[in-house]
Amino acid sequence: MAAAPAKLVIATRASRLALWQAEHVRDRLQAIYPDCQVSLLTMTTRGDQILDRTLSKIGGKGLFVKELETALLDGRADLAVHSLKDVPVDMQSPFALSVILERDDPRDAFVSNDFASLDALPAGAVVGTSSLRRESQIRQQYPQLHIQALRGNLDTRLGKLDRGEYAAIILAAAGLSRLGLASRIRSYLSVEQSLPAAGQGALGIEILEQRKDMHEWLAPLACPSTAACALAERTVSRVLGGSCQVPLAAFAQLDGNTLSIAALVAEPDGTRIIRSQVSGPVSSAEQLGEQVAHDLLSKGANDILSRLLSPDTAS
Secondary structure, eight states: OOOOOSEEEEEEESSHHHHHHHHHHHHHHHHHSTTOEEEEEEEOOHHHHOOSSOHHHHTOGGGGTHHHHHHHHTTSOSEEEEEGGGSOTTOOTTEEEEEEOOOOOOOEEEEOSSOSSGGGOOTTOEEEESOHHHHHHHHHHOTTSEEEEOOSOHHHHHHHHHTTSOSEEEEEHHHHHHTTOGGGEEEEEOTTTSOOOTTTTOEEEEEETTOHHHHHHHGGGOOHHHHHHHHHHHHHHHHHTOOTTSOEEEEEEEETTEEEEEEEEEOTTSSOEEEEEEEEEGGGHHHHHHHHHHHHIIIIIHHHHHHHTSHHHHO
16 A cells, blocks of 8 residues: 655646646545645646637547646656546556546536527527537527537636627536536536536546556545446447547436446437437446447447548548
8 A cells, every 4th residue: 555645746727627626636635635735737738729620620629638648747747637528538558547536417508698598599599519419419409599619718608608609608517516607507408408428527537557656545536436437438439439520428327236328429410310328237337338339330320420530521
């Protein structure tokens, strides 16, 4: 057993939400190891710098973790805190996803100054979202609405709404709640209405896989039930080669020892959404994720995936 740490450095993005997440982990660690000095190393990533194009056009969510991984490699940081949905599902050596913390609200939230819900929006109203996953599901249910890309951190997105650039925007409920902005939420989208992204609402901690001491120190933060659900969800994404170029959702829930997972692959314009759902023992979380992914493929998801992930489409 590794001796208690004397000093730990957390790498984090500099956005207000990322800082909240890192400070949350810092406070949890300091409660467990009161004699440990835990500090933050704040960084601006490529994903934060490029705001004039959608994530699917600039390389995906991995752009939010590369600089933090460099800090782990060169020893400036011991751990990095991420929104789990931003963590690539095919994490490679020498990095490891050490622990996943207890999940907050996984739902999407409807935010508007003038309207109470998607149902209340008039035809032609502009709705902002950064996510093809959200866009495809909203387009299918509300073809009369106009969906526009929305980039930037949480405060930037809310500012664009407040300036009247959008009638409404769709954001992750967990992020708003964490920053004390839950009062901005006019209504919640049910998971049936907007199936969440893999890992949405959960935090993941990345370390160098060789750091056995870090694995031991972080273990008390782990939430086994969230980790099981996230494993199933992230397996769906991994099997399907999920990226920001693909409208893909996966959401698992636990009832006792039974894990149920629902997933979908969609056309960006919402004209076709392929869905699947399976249940089984929580001990088979990864296999359940594989099962639902292969079921989606058997129903025709590969047609959508192969076209959206082709080099011509990505360019």
